[in-house]
């Protein structure tokens with residue numbers, strides 16, 4: 709297996725509102741990985757009013773994907789900048805199209821684990837509408853939420869298949885319907901097992 713990046717890379721994938729950010733907070737707390745959310749990186753660019761931010765703003769409001777080179781460069785740059793301090797990289801919301809997965813494989817390497825959070829549409833919709841009351845996110849409204857679901861279905865779901873075919877046991881599917889700490893138990897165990905920690909068995913009983 710070719711891997712140009714020596715530190716472990718974990719991808720967290722799932723539909724809009726499936727709980728990617730919520731679970732990443734817990735992973736960072738316990739494993740000290742650097743959290744790289746493609747959505748957060750893009751929102752920072754929009755906030756700073758950079759040319760790149762202006763290019764992405766409308767696409768995000770429309771629930772569409774921004775061009776692959778933009779997200780890939782943002783993630784690669786953030787990885788470079790933290791090379792000496794991070795234990796590993798937790799990439800949230802990327803890749804969400806086949807071309808992104810292929811380019812990452814070519815330019816950076818293969819993730820050690822792909823966590824896919826499974827959640828029914830109705831539950832995700834409920835969560836996003838509730839968050840929209842306070843988040844101030846321009847894409848947390850019913851019209852954009854429906855477009856985000858459509859993009860997820862057409863472009864992002866095939867990425868899970870891509871990794872399933874690429875390598876056995878690379879993907880773990882976790883239902884993100886239970887409360888966040890319940891969901892996290894499975895994720896915690898999966899990360900411990902790839903790290904080869906023999907103390908994983910006892911810790912997994914937590």
Ligand code: AP5
Pocket residue numbers: 722723724725726727728729730731746747748750767768769771772773774775779800801802803804808835836838839847856884885886887888891
């Ligand atoms: P992004 O910011 O990644 O948005 P998203 O994928 O739609 O996901 P969210 O951040 O909305 O939700 P989440 O899964 O993190 O859930 P959270 O933990 O917040 O992307 C935004 C846009 O940027 C995209 O639409 C696209 O335009 C662009 N973009 C981003 N990445 C890109 C890429 N790679 N390529 C191209 N374009 C890209 O939870 C949601 C709510 O639910 C919270 O209120 C939380 O408290 C609650 N909650 C979480 N878990 C649970 C639980 N288990 N039970 C009950 N409530 C829960």
